[in-house]
Amino acid sequence: MKPAALILILLTFTACKSSAPSAPSNPASTTQRASLPIGSGFDYYLLNLSWSPEFCYSHRDAPECANHSTFVLHGLWPQNYDGTYPENCSAAPGPSDPSSYKDIYPDQGLLQHEWRTHGTCSGLSADAFLSTARAAYQSVVIPQKLQTLTQQTSMSPNQIMNLFMEDNPKIPRESLAVSCGNNYLTAVEICLDKNLKPVQCGPIRACRAVIIRIPPPR
Template sequence: MKHATLSCAFVPALLGLLLISACKSSPNAESPASGASASSDRATPHVAQGSGFDYYLLNLSWSPEFCYSHPSATECASHSTFVLHGLWPQNNNGGYPENCSNAPGPSDPSSFSDIYPDQGLLQHEWQTHGTCSGLSAGDFFTTARAAVRSITIPPTLSNLSSQTSMPPDEIVSLFTRANPALTSDSVAISCGHNFLTAVEVCLDKSLHPIACGPIRSCRANTVRIPPPR
């Protein structure tokens, strides 16, 4: 959820990041989840009919930044670059729904360990965001998986071996070149203390890229990007 600055509450292993920098410069944010790389196995998402939100915000956290201060976190063992933080229902007016029901999470959380190795985080994402999607828990996380797999990580970042720096607009350009369906207004960069924390992509309910509207990139002139550890 992109909520003004720092509004997320997480499982113990991730709480520190949420309170420090996870929640982004645009309306939503939290902390990383699990690694899931781009794949040709792109499931067709179940479209929520009549759900009370306008679009999804896909948050891909830059894992090296989180893992710098949380080296023992579950998702840090794979030394990933971008990992799924969440797929968050958003409204065009800049608001967002959250905690919409007490519906139970997936019957087999481990079946989504490829995108959420920490089941506590999976439950948090379901309760806070997934319950507002109009989908069952299984359909919501299947849709989240499809969203992650629809995005190709630019080689410049997926193969990063040493720290680099670049303006937020250049990071956006890397993503639009690697993903022809994306446009510059469908991608936003999140940063904290001038370090990259996440890339966010705005998607409609069928997971097609759309303009982000109120979601904006951070205002840093240059963003530092540490490599995986």
């Protein structure tokens, strides 16, 4: 075979390989979760997703209320299966650039509070902890029925958990809890292991109301 013909064949083969479609990326993939830094000194995480409309009813000027969001990240909290939870574990420095976490914490005061109170008990640096909190928040699909709420409705805690399980098939009921105050929805909490996979919750406080009210975003 002539050298020119061989070069042409090799170029054609290389072009075919490079044009093959790449696998779609998934920010919540198992591989990426497994690469997260593993915390220490606690049993599991409690991911608290606050129902923003309820908070914003009495905090209209809060930075996070400008977006008229539904569920927002309150915090990722180290927990133990005996019902205890560590808090304020050290005076470790906060993140190198707090503004880089504005997507999850528009209120920098809340960011610093969450780091000091909960993050310092994770065994992680501030940046590693906040990146883990972001990954946890982004791994949960907010139910469409709650995202598109335009007027106040009422549901039972079980109905709210059912909505989350429908849109997040990998999250079982035993990993979920609903919080309420004065018969209004305040938060949905999800128990996650240190790789952010759903696990059974320990003894955490949950809403005992039969029916709770859910105001729409303001």
